[in-house]
Amino acid sequence: MLAEATLRIEVKTHTTVGGGRFLSALVRQYLENGLGLTPDLPETSRIRIAIVGVLNNVQKHAYAGRGPGPVTLTMERSGGKLTVEIRDAGPPFDPTAAGRGVLLPPEELQEGGYGLGILSDVMDEIRHRHEPGTGNVLTLTTRVPEIPPHGPGAES
Numbered sequence: 001m002l003a004e005a006t007l008r009i010e011v012k013t014h015t016t017v018g019g020g021r022f023l024s025a026l027v028r029q030y031l032e033n034g035l036g037l038t039p040d041l042p043e044t045s046r047i048r049i050a051i052v053g054v055l056n057n058v059q060k061h062a063y064a065g066r067g068p069g070p071v072t073l074t075m076e077r078s079g080g081k082l083t084v085e086i087r088d089a090g091p092p093f094d095p096t097a098a099g100r101g102v103l104l105p106p107e108e109l110q111e112g113g114y115g116l117g118i119l120s121d122v123m124d125e126i127r128h129r130h131e132p133g134t135g136n137v138l139t140l141t142t143r144v145p146e147i148p149p150h151g152p153g154a155e156s
Contacts, residue, residue: 008076050122062090089135
């Protein structure tokens, strides 16, 4: 029996490094190249837009009036599950209390402007906790296509 493949990527940065374009490009590269989610899948676009939306909100709201701050993004794909963890050192904020967003077809989605409600339409599970002295930890999970036995892009 083959062991289930696990791919994990973690990046630590500051909210001002390259701004939203940097974060968007980073997430796109990690999802498509690092985690093997093909760009032509509608799920890949939706997941990317949801993650970038959270990162943009961290940049815009968590450190508002405080200057730049740290953010850690961890993405792990194991079998048919993608887990994303976003950490920031901002004041307590629980996005799971936000309302549901409206999910549009992938070709109509744009980054930003959807608020945190879109997460409930894209992710299967959303968990938040605030660690005193450390900050917010948002964990997102969703189903994704299984990883081939020999990794992303492997041929049979």
